[in-house]
Amino acid sequence: MRAAVFTGHGEPLAVREVDEPEPDETGVVVETEACGICRSDWHAWQGDPLWESRGFSEGHVFGHEPAGVVVDVGDEVETVREGDRVAVPFNLADGTCPSCRRDMSNLCDERIPLGLAPESPGAFAERFHVPWADFNAVHLPDGISPVEMAGLGCRFMSSFHGLVDRADVNGGDWVAVHGCGGVGLSAVHIADALGANVVAVDLFDEKLSLAADLGAVETVNAERVDDVPAAVTAVTDGGADVSVDALGIAETCRNSVRCLRKRGQHLQIGLTSSAEGGEVALPTDLMVAKELQFVGTVGMPRPHYDDIFRMIDHGKLDPTAIVSETVSLERAPELLDAMTDFETTGIPVIDEF
Known part of the structure; x- marks a missing residue:
C-alpha cells in the first residue's frame, strides 16, 4: 500500500x-478515507521535545x-465489523x-498516540491499524462525512475537551485565543458555540479574518500592537476570563497568562518546539x-465524542468550516513543510490516497 x-x-x-x-x-x-495534517505531526517530524x-x-x-472504513477485524473484537465507518482518538x-x-x-496508563509512536504507524497511508478496537473505533453517525470527521481530529478534540471539561467557560465570558492555526480556530469556534465572547490573536490577517467568520467578536494583530496583553485587556474591559495558548511558543504562553483578569484561567493546548525545549518561564508572582x-x-x-456529535447535529458546531483544503497524499510533505513558517491556514485534510 502507499504511505507518506x-x-x-x-x-x-x-x-x-x-x-x-x-x-x-x-x-x-481501517482503510483511510480522510486524515488531517496536524502541527503535532510537524512537531514529531522536527523531533521537538515531546x-x-x-x-x-x-x-x-x-x-x-x-476517518475511514473497517476492512479487517481481529478475532477478539466484538462491536466492530467490516464495513463500519469509524474515527479514532489519537490517544x-x-x-x-x-x-x-x-x-x-x-x-490512559497504556496509551499509544496513533502515528506519534514508533509502535503505532499512522494514517498518512491507505490503511492503518487500530488496537483495542472495541474501545477506540468510534462509529460515525449518519450524515458526518470522512472529511468532516478528520476536521474533528486532534486539534478540534483537544480544544473541545479543554474548553468544555478543563476550563470554566460560561456564556458571556471573554475568551482570548492566542494563535489561529487549526487548534486556535477550533477553540474560537467552540468558545463561540458555548456563548463566550472571543478575542482572536495572531500575526496574519487572513487567519484573523477566518477567526472572525468563526465567531470572534474582536481580533488583535500581534504584529501591529506594542503590548498584546494590554490590547486584549482593553478590548475585554479588564482581561479575559479564559485565555488559550494554541501555539506553544514562549511569547504566546506568557501573553495568554498576562491578559487574564483576576481569577482567570490559562488553558495550554499548544505544545512547545525545540526553541522552548518543553519549558516556558512564567510570571509566577x-x-x-x-x-x-x-x-x-x-x-x-473517548466517551465524549457523543457530546460533539450532538452539537454538530443541532448546528452548533461545523468542523468543515475550519477545513481549509482537501489534498492528495502526495501533497502531505509540502503542507507539513509549510507549517514551519506558519503558512497553512485552517486544517488541511488528505482525502485522496
Whole structure:
C-alpha cells in the first residue's frame, strides 16, 4: 500500500509502498478515507521535545486525525465489523486502566498516540491499524462525512475537551485565543458555540479574518500592537476570563497568562518546539497576586465524542468550516513543510490516497 513515510527529522516525507497492516486479536485495520495534517505531526517530524526520545526510524508513518472504513477485524473484537465507518482518538487507550475507568481515557496508563509512536504507524497511508478496537473505533453517525470527521481530529478534540471539561467557560465570558492555526480556530469556534465572547490573536490577517467568520467578536494583530496583553485587556474591559495558548511558543504562553483578569484561567493546548525545549518561564508572582489558574489539556476522552456529535447535529458546531483544503497524499510533505513558517491556514485534510 502507499504511505507518506518519515525519512529523517526535517527531511521531506517520501510517498512509497509499505507493508500492509494486519490486525492483532483486539484490533482492526481501517482503510483511510480522510486524515488531517496536524502541527503535532510537524512537531514529531522536527523531533521537538515531546517526541525527541521516541526514536522514529526511517519508514515510520505519521497521521493521527483519520476517518475511514473497517476492512479487517481481529478475532477478539466484538462491536466492530467490516464495513463500519469509524474515527479514532489519537490517544489510543486500552479502555480498562484506572484512568479509562475514571473517564480519562485520553490519559490512559497504556496509551499509544496513533502515528506519534514508533509502535503505532499512522494514517498518512491507505490503511492503518487500530488496537483495542472495541474501545477506540468510534462509529460515525449518519450524515458526518470522512472529511468532516478528520476536521474533528486532534486539534478540534483537544480544544473541545479543554474548553468544555478543563476550563470554566460560561456564556458571556471573554475568551482570548492566542494563535489561529487549526487548534486556535477550533477553540474560537467552540468558545463561540458555548456563548463566550472571543478575542482572536495572531500575526496574519487572513487567519484573523477566518477567526472572525468563526465567531470572534474582536481580533488583535500581534504584529501591529506594542503590548498584546494590554490590547486584549482593553478590548475585554479588564482581561479575559479564559485565555488559550494554541501555539506553544514562549511569547504566546506568557501573553495568554498576562491578559487574564483576576481569577482567570490559562488553558495550554499548544505544545512547545525545540526553541522552548518543553519549558516556558512564567510570571509566577502575577499568577499568585491575581489567583490565576494554569490548566493543561490533551486530546479528549473517548466517551465524549457523543457530546460533539450532538452539537454538530443541532448546528452548533461545523468542523468543515475550519477545513481549509482537501489534498492528495502526495501533497502531505509540502503542507507539513509549510507549517514551519506558519503558512497553512485552517486544517488541511488528505482525502485522496
